[in-house]
Amino acid sequence: MSTATLDVHEVPTGSRVNYLNAQYGVKSWLLTTDHKRIALLYLASITLMFFVGGFFAVLMRLHLIEPQGALVQPETYNKLFTMHGVIMVFFFLVPSIPATLGNFLVPMMIGARDLAFPKLNLLSWYIYIIGAIFTLYAVISGGVDTGWTFYTPYSSTFSHTSVVPTALGVFITGFSSILTGLNFVVTIHKMRAPGLTWFRLPLFIWAIYATSIIFILGTPVIAITLFLLFLERVLHIGIFDPAIGGDPILFQHLFWFYSHPAVYIMILPGMGVMSELITCFSRKRIFGYSFVAFSSLAIAIISFLVWGHHMFVTGQSIYAGLIFSVLSFMVAIPSAVKVFNWTATLYKGSISYDAPMLYALGFIGLFTMGGLTGLFLASLATDVHLNGTYFIVAHFHYIMVGGAVMAYLGGIHFWWPKITGRLYPDGWARFAALVIFVGFNLTFFPQFMLGYLGMPRRYAVYPGEFQVLNVMSSAGASILGIGYLIPLIYLTWSMRYGPTAGPNPWQAKGLEWTTPSPPPTENFEEIPVVTEEAYDYAHSRVTRG
Amino acid sequence: MIGVLQSGSVFLSLAIQAPQLRPEAASSIAEGVDHLYFALTFITLFFTIAIFSTIFVFMVKYRRRADDEVPPEIEQNLPLELAWTIIPALICAGLFLWASSLYFENSRPPSASTEIFVIGKQWMWHIQHPEGVREINELHVPVGVPVELTMTSEDVIHDFYIPAFRVKKDVLPGRYTSLWFQATKVGTYHLFCAQYCGADHAEMLGWVYVMSPADYETWLSSGTPSPSMAQTGEQTFNKLGCASCHLPDGTGRGPSLVAVYGREEELKTGEKRLVDEAFIRQAVMNPNSVVLRNYPAIMPTFRGQVNEEQVLQLIAYVKSLASEERNANGK
Numbered sequence: 028m029s030t031a032t033l034d035v036h037e038v039p040t041g042s043r044v045n046y047l048n049a050q051y052g053v054k055s056w057l058l059t060t061d062h063k064r065i066a067l068l069y070l071a072s073i074t075l076m077f078f079v080g081g082f083f084a085v086l087m088r089l090h091l092i093e094p095q096g097a098l099v100q101p102e103t104y105n106k107l108f109t110m111h112g113v114i115m116v117f118f119f120l121v122p123s124i125p126a127t128l129g130n131f132l133v134p135m136m137i138g139a140r141d142l143a144f145p146k147l148n149l150l151s152w153y154i155y156i157i158g159a160i161f162t163l164y165a166v167i168s169g170g171v172d173t174g175w176t177f178y179t180p181y182s183s184t185f186s187h188t189s190v191v192p193t194a195l196g197v198f199i200t201g202f203s204s205i206l207t208g209l210n211f212v213v214t215i216h217k218m219r220a221p222g223l224t225w226f227r228l229p230l231f232i233w234a235i236y237a238t239s240i241i242f243i244l245g246t247p248v249i250a251i252t253l254f255l256l257f258l259e260r261v262l263h264i265g266i267f268d269p270a271i272g273g274d275p276i277l278f279q280h281l282f283w284f285y286s287h288p289a290v291y292i293m294i295l296p297g298m299g300v301m302s303e304l305i306t307c308f309s310r311k312r313i314f315g316y317s318f319v320a321f322s323s324l325a326i327a328i329i330s331f332l333v334w335g336h337h338m339f340v341t342g343q344s345i346y347a348g349l350i351f352s353v354l355s356f357m358v359a360i361p362s363a364v365k366v367f368n369w370t371a372t373l374y375k376g377s378i379s380y381d382a383p384m385l386y387a388l389g390f391i392g393l394f395t396m397g398g399l400t401g402l403f404l405a406s407l408a409t410d411v412h413l414n415g416t417y418f419i420v421a422h423f424h425y426i427m428v429g430g431a432v433m434a435y436l437g438g439i440h441f442w443w444p445k446i447t448g449r450l451y452p453d454g455w456a457r458f459a460a461l462v463i464f465v466g467f468n469l470t471f472f473p474q475f476m477l478g479y480l481g482m483p484r485r486y487a488v489y490p491g492e493f494q495v496l497n498v499m500s501s502a503g504a505s506i507l508g509i510g511y512l513i514p515l516i517y518l519t520w521s522m523r524y525g526p527t528a529g530p531n532p533w534q535a536k537g538l539e540w541t542t543p544s545p546p547p548t549e550n551f552e553e554i555p556v557v558t559e560e561a562y563d564y565a566h567s568r569v570t571r572g
Numbered sequence: 573m574i575g576v577l578q579s580g581s582v583f584l585s586l587a588i589q590a591p592q593l594r595p596e597a598a599s600s601i602a603e604g605v606d607h608l609y610f611a612l613t614f615i616t617l618f619f620t621i622a623i624f625s626t627i628f629v630f631m632v633k634y635r636r637r638a639d640d641e642v643p644p645e646i647e648q649n650l651p652l653e654l655a656w657t658i659i660p661a662l663i664c665a666g667l668f669l670w671a672s673s674l675y676f677e678n679s680r681p682p683s684a685s686t687e688i689f690v691i692g693k694q695w696m697w698h699i700q701h702p703e704g705v706r707e708i709n710e711l712h713v714p715v716g717v718p719v720e721l722t723m724t725s726e727d728v729i730h731d732f733y734i735p736a737f738r739v740k741k742d743v744l745p746g747r748y749t750s751l752w753f754q755a756t757k758v759g760t761y762h763l764f765c766a767q768y769c770g771a772d773h774a775e776m777l778g779w780v781y782v783m784s785p786a787d788y789e790t791w792l793s794s795g796t797p798s799p800s801m802a803q804t805g806e807q808t809f810n811k812l813g814c815a816s817c818h819l820p821d822g823t824g825r826g827p828s829l830v831a832v833y834g835r836e837e838e839l840k841t842g843e844k845r846l847v848d849e850a851f852i853r854q855a856v857m858n859p860n861s862v863v864l865r866n867y868p869a870i871m872p873t874f875r876g877q878v879n880e881e882q883v884l885q886l887i888a889y890v891k892s893l894a895s896e897e898r899n900a901n902g903k
Contacts, residue, residue, distance in 0.1 A: 030761050078898050089679055101772060103773050104772070105770075109633075171768070172771070178728075178767070178768070180745060183727075184729050185694070185770060186770070198863040235781050245812045249611075251849050268745075269745045269746025269747070270745065270746070275746060310641070310643050311643055312645060312646075315649075316648070316651075318653050340741055340742055340743045341749075345679050348675070349672055351612070352668060352672060356664040356665070357664070361661065363660040364653070364660075366623060370623055370630070371652070372636070373627060373630040373634065373645075374646060375643055376643050377634065377636045377641040377642070378631055378634050378635050379635075380631075380635075393626065395619065395624075399616040399620065400616060402612055402615070403609070405668075405671075406608060406612065406670075406671030407671050407674075407675035408671045408672075408674035408678060409608050409671065409677070410613065411738065411739065412609075412735070412739075413680070414740060415733065415740065415766035474591075479594060479595065479597045480595045481762065481764070483764045483766040483774075484768075486773070487773075488775065490762065552803050554704075565642060565643070565644070
């Protein structure tokens with residue numbers, strides 16, 4: 028892509044100055060403004076949060092092995108699913124790809140030396156940490172039991188748990204999302220390398236751009252909503268509780284106005300990662316570039332208009348239901364277009380089965396299932412039966428875990444050699460991908476069936492006839508849990524002992540692969556000039572470094 | 573390989589649970605909902621399998637054979653892009669029309685429905701029949717008769733869910749929601765709370781007993797005879813002193829409530845409002861917001877003096893005044 032194929036190839040990695048060894052000491056990390064180091068600060072923080080949230084999930088699944096509950100009191104169970112949801116959604120999934128891979132890759136992919144506002148970038152990490160501390164304080168001070176959805180008036184008047192610290196934590200973290208989004212939008216607009224026109228951008232950038240728009244437009248709404256909740260809970264101003272003059276449903280409108288687009292905050296960056304992975308491991312230009320790019324924007328826009336599909340059974344007017352239903356069906360179309368284009372990209376390619384590609388293929392399967400089961404919920408007549416049951420739980424885990432987390436892991440495996448300069452054991456990585464895929468399906472497929480059979484979600488105890496499926500799900504969860512631990516081990520191992528990766532171990536296209544691994548602090552010795560389309564695998568081969 | 577595994581785990585789930593693939597279907601709408609559900613399941617499996625088989629074939633056929641392989645460039649194909657945009661759009665449009673028309677049908681209660689009242693509170697269901705019978709966490713209904721539930725909550729949001737009937741509706745504080753069903757099979761079915769409502773949410777469940785009409789009548793008249801909801805409502809009406817202003821002949825300081833239910837009334841603000849359950853509740857709890865034209869705003873609020881059950885009884889009483897009037901006119 029760049030004509031400046033750097034001479035650093037010849038320099039042994041160990042002795043070269045890069046962003047990791049340019050400075051040492053805790054202070055050099057905590058005060059860094061290097062987007063790559065900030066990406067790693069995020070990576071460490073969200074990994075910690077992921078395992079905290081995952082630990083709660085494991086406890087829940089263990090508890091549900093027996094109908095009367097095997098482990099904890101109902102009050103504790105309610106806290107477990109609440110904190111699992113809050114931590115996974117707000118402190119892992121929302122920041123996951125944007126704050127780690129996005130932070131690392133946006134400047135590198137567009138040929139820039141850093142984001143537009145490096146100090147703001149560091150500030151956004153500190154804001155995230157402050158929010159996380161509030162929420163973890165809530166966990167330690169006895170937990171919170173409202174569900175991650177904080178529905179009123181339960182959360183504002185009736186719950187006796189740490190609602191305020193939790194909500195405050197989420198409120199604060201929101202500002203980190205807004206700043207990150209702002210930073211990306213400005214960077215993508217203003218700092219692209221010469222020759223890198225909009226339609227030469229990697230699709231990851233398009234996806235991050237669409238995500239950033241949702242960050243900026245959606246996040247203030249959840250901040251306002253939680254602030255109103257705070258006013259009612261602390262000052263007893265009647266906003267949501269009808270006993271003091273509020274409207275019990277208003278909260279749900281405001282909450283889902285953010286939280287539905289937030290689903291796309293979680294999945295759009297994953298879709299961006301997919302486009303990079305599929306092209307690299309089939310050595311093909313993406314099929315239908317502009318369709319994939321614009322479908323990201325279409326999803327971002329329509330996502331703001333579908334919140335009411337969470338509220339079909341609240342007594343919402345049936346005409347409002349119709350509008351939200353038709354709009355929800357419309358979101359399915361750009362998502363389907365992406366899946367078809369990824370599949371078509373494989374056609375006549377040169378396909379290899381490296382670990383990131385296995386994650387990518389896993390993503391396509393799980394996302395397809397997750398997306399199609401969304402149709403059951405966009406359909407008014409079936410949603411009435413399925414709403415509030417395990418079917419919902421299964422559906423959104425197929426999207427958020429099967430989709431977003433698979434893509435995140437795929438991306439981490441793909442760019443790991445770039446980030447650390449080291450290779451991980453490929454056999455273990457493929458094995459982990461397989462374990463995760465099997466464990467995931469075993470955990471969540473039975474939940475579709477549980478939901479259709481009528482088991483409501485958020486039940487600490489349940490009628491005995493649901494036990495077989497619950498046990499299957501719990502068995503799957505333990506496999507899934509092990510699946511997530513394996514990469515943690517071999518990736519940590521590889522940071523020290525992995526073989527040197529070289530600048531471009533996958534023979535991938537894209538500016539980030541034209542610099543050494545790990546990259547120098549300034550990313551590029553010279554700002555590259557771009558003369559070709561994205562994913563131009565058919566021309567100008569890049570040699571293995 | 574991954575496709576095989578996925579379908580493997582799917583098949584395993586199916587095989588183990590084969591005897592019970594769907595919940596009991598015991599209401600007039602259940603079959604229709606199930607048909608749509610199975611159509612959606614078919615579409616899901618069809619596309620998942622189609623995409624996975626395609627990927628599988630490509631992965632085998634186009635696997636990398638040499639490290640320096642350079643595959644041919646494939647041009648963008650506009651007709652193909654349009655095809656896979658338009659075909660899913662058409663499928664979605666079809667599903668939308670099917671699901672929405674079914675939902676419309678399922679939402680509209682038949683005009684002659686038996687009415688039963690439901691009050692949700694942490695963590696139990698209070699059911700009251702107009703005849704005066706009360707139950708907790710149990711709902712007895714006759715088979716083959718449309719039943720309409722009018723529901724409200726004393727505290728947080730609950731959700732009344734009977735899987736075997738494929739019906740579900742939130743139960744909200746400060747508001748009435750309604751739900752109807754017609755049971756088609758005598759039997760006992762789960763009743764769940766499907767909206768998280770606090771510590772014992774999972775224990776807020778009960779049973780729905782569908783009985784033959786004869787058994788239902790016997791059940792209603794067994795036990796200690798109790799006054800009907802309207803009669804209890806009348807007692808409350810008198811005890812609270814409502815009767816001193818709302819004189820039946822219209823000469824009181826407040827409007828007569830005879831035949832007012834179901835009528836459209838003009839408010840002081842000029843707004844026209846239908847007098848229904850929600851209106852009467854509002855008039856009791858927040859009377860100044862619904863002052864009728866030509867009447868002074870002097871009624872005090874009864875918030876805190878009456879509970880949700882008493883409000884429902886008052887409503888039943890006002891309703892009974894309307895039907896008595898109608899009967900009188902009929903004669």
